[in-house]
Amino acid sequence: MTGISDAPDPAATDGREAGVDTGRLRTGLDPRAHRIVYDQYRPDGDDPVGGELRLISEVDRAHLVMLTERGIVDTARSGALLDTVDALRADDFAPVRDRPMPRGLYLAYEGWLVDRLGQRTGGVLHTGRSRNDLNATTVRLKVRGPYAELLDEVSALTRVLLEKGEAHQDVTMPAYTHGQPAVPISYGHYLTGTAGAVLRSLEGLLDAGREIDVNPLGAGAVGGTSVPVDPARTAELLGFTATAPNSVDAVASRDFVLRILSSAAVLGVLLARVARDLTWWTTEEFGLLRMADDLVGSSSMMPQKRNPFLLEHIQGRSTSALAGFTGAAASMSTAGYTNAIAVGTEAVRHLWPALADTTQAVTLLRLVVAGAQPNQERMRERAREGLTSATYLAERLVVDGTPFRTAHHVVGETVLTALDSGTPLSDAARAHPAVAPTAADYPADWLAPETVAGACAHGGGPGSPAQKAALTRAHTELGRLTAQSGARRARWADAADRLDNAVAKVVADR
Known part of the structure; x- marks a missing residue:
């Protein structure tokens, strides 16, 4: 006897759709995403022949109108052609689909029009035109x-x-x-x-x-x-x-x-x-x-x-x-x-x-x-743990007159102290003799990442004025x-x- 039970699947008996509720996940995939991800494995219903014929016939309609207006083709013939083309479009080109196409789709389509209307009418469709420009x-x-x-x-x-x-x-x-x-x-x-x-x-x-x-x-x-x-x-x-x-x-x-x-x-x-x-x-x-x-x-x-x-x-x-x-x-x-x-x-x-x-x-x-x-x-935790306020600290020292490369070195020492001691960057800053005078001018949360992000409003930073301007x-x-x-x-x-x-x-x- 195996360990596999013949009991009914609970997911099939409690109102949940099998394959949707996995126990861990309670809903199915967003239907828009589902169509993209999974429907590629199904016939997509594309109709390349019908689509191409619709485009060709749209160009034909414009071309025939122009030829008529220019007096190149008389209204009787162009009207008959246009009427037949529109009827063919309404029938989704069914008569053309069944024809052999030894020289391609366009000539099979044109050949059907010639067979239907005669050479004198059907044969004027391609006047002044090639398959190349078509x-x-x-x-x-x-x-x-x-x-x-x-x-x-x-x-x-x-x-x-x-x-x-x-x-x-x-x-x-x-x-x-x-x-x-x-x-x-x-x-x-x-x-x-x-x-x-x-x-x-x-x-x-x-x-x-x-x-x-x-x-x-x-x-x-x-x-x-x-x-x-x-x-x-x-x-x-x-x-x-x-x-x-x-x-x-x-x-x-x-x-x-x-x-x-x-x-x-x-x-x-x-x-x-x-x-x-x-x-x-x-x-x-x-x-x-x-x-x-x-x-x-x-x-x-x-x-x-x-x-x-x-x-x-x-x-x-x-x-x-x-x-x-x-x-x-x-x-x-x-x-x-x-x-x-x-x-x-x-x-x-x-x-x-x-x-x-x-x-x-x-x-x-x-x-x-x-x-x-x-x-x-x-x-926020990752921003704090990553000591992401260090650059801001160096810039505060620069504002107070310290050359940037010196400030960079001093803050590097401060970061090392914070890491070794497991203390916040702000505490390590107040303990460093070169940083303490600057730190004394700021409140306790001055190096909180959210405070620093808000202060960086220049150069397209995340500070409120810059962010709002970027959104606008x-x-x-x-x-x-x-x-x-x-x-x-x-x-x-x-x-x-x-x-x-x-x-x-x-x-x-x-």
């Missing part, structure tokens, strides 16, 4: 969604960092250099500093996306077209702000892929560094932060464990953009400066997983920062950058409405 356009449309999602998540992370930075601006803790307690700051000061770096990444991402607002349509295969197309009109209908001035550059360049990946990689480095800090601070040995049950995992074997494993996912996913940049740059460097598969297909494919992983890393860090609770007493500046900058992002998104939405109206007019006039 692909250069659709990739810009395709990146809008994941790019905007990343911008939104970065903005949301910044807001949480600033909110928690303000809430915890008086929670004193040691700043660490070389892994050792250095000077007293506050947890809020650390979070506000992180927010400043995230804001720079947000600005970098916004700048990196400028090229996706340039319309390549009209560039043709590489040398433009003799058909009198109007790229400015298709730009307006598709939400671009400018047209490509040179046809070679229009089809040869995917620089925006490298720029977005580069900016995302810079952000990823920051995410990984912050995750490293939080990983150390949540250990039992540090004990500076505690994660809620819905932000940690359990062990399949060790019942006592509370694993802040989301931080490891942040570190893992935050490097995806760096890998993507390396892959994309390597692919592009093999091609001449013209339209090339190595650029338009092989390099671009690195962008999508990198954007997804970076966005997920940002989301996970936002959840962790929002849910982490600082252990205030432990933070960061909120202002966040407002400016989110307004830019929102304006770009609104322009894309307005263009979609404008295109729908233009298509409806052509169809009605045929």
Whole structure:
């Protein structure tokens, strides 16, 4: 007989969901984090064929409206084409999906239109256009969604960092250099500093996306077209702000892929560094932060464990953009400066997983920062035990006229006395003959880490005036950058409405 009981599992009979309440942990993982961490193992429901056809057909709609307005294609044919394309979109391109695609998706799609409407009508769709400028356009449309999602998540992370930075601006803790307690700051000061770096990444991402607002349509295969197309009109209908001035550059360049990946990689480095800090601070040995049950995992074997494993996912996913940049740059460097598969297909494919992983890393860090609770007493204790007020003591001696290098040496002796005797730094200071005169001018708690942190209000320190000023500046900058992002998104939405109206007019006039 084995020692394994056949009795019912208590967790299955007392109302608790099996696999959620582990005994040690009483709640399941935050559902947003769960989707990121575990849903990768499930079919994601992506529809690359349908997605690509929707982008192609959106460009077709703008192109046909423009050709009609320019008198290049008559209203009867363009109206029939637009009506059929819209019906195909409403049917989720079902007829095209079943066709053989020996020469690619676009030609299968165009071939279906020709078969349906005849060569005289269906055959005018590609007038004044190549797959080269079409692909250069659709990739810009395709990146809008994941790019905007990343911008939104970065903005949301910044807001949480600033909110928690303000809430915890008086929670004193040691700043660490070389892994050792250095000077007293506050947890809020650390979070506000992180927010400043995230804001720079947000600005970098916004700048990196400028090229996706340039319309390549009209560039043709590489040398433009003799058909009198109007790229400015298709730009307006598709939400671009400018047209490509040179046809070679229009089809040869995917620089925006490298720029977005580069900016995302810079952000990823920051995410990984912050995750490293939080990983150390949540250990039992540090004990500076505690994660809620819905932000940690359990062990399949060790019942006592509370694993802040989301931080490891942040570190893992935050490097995806760096890998993507390396892959994309390597692919592009093999091609001449013209339209090339190595650029338009092989390099671009690195962008999508990198954007997804970076966005997920940002989301996970936002959840962790929002849910982490600082252990205030432990933070103050570590700041005291780490003698983090020593630099402030040396500066007080300097203010009283002692050269800094001399003050540095004297305080070093004072620190050694405090360590050897097990006395507080303030007591050791009053006992040192070179420090005692200065110490006599201050109250008993003058070297308390929270007092010192509050006094360091210059140079962007944690003191209240500087911290408040940093928060104010960061909120202002966040407002400016989110307004830019929102304006770009609104322009894309307005263009979609404008295109729908233009298509409806052509169809009605045929």
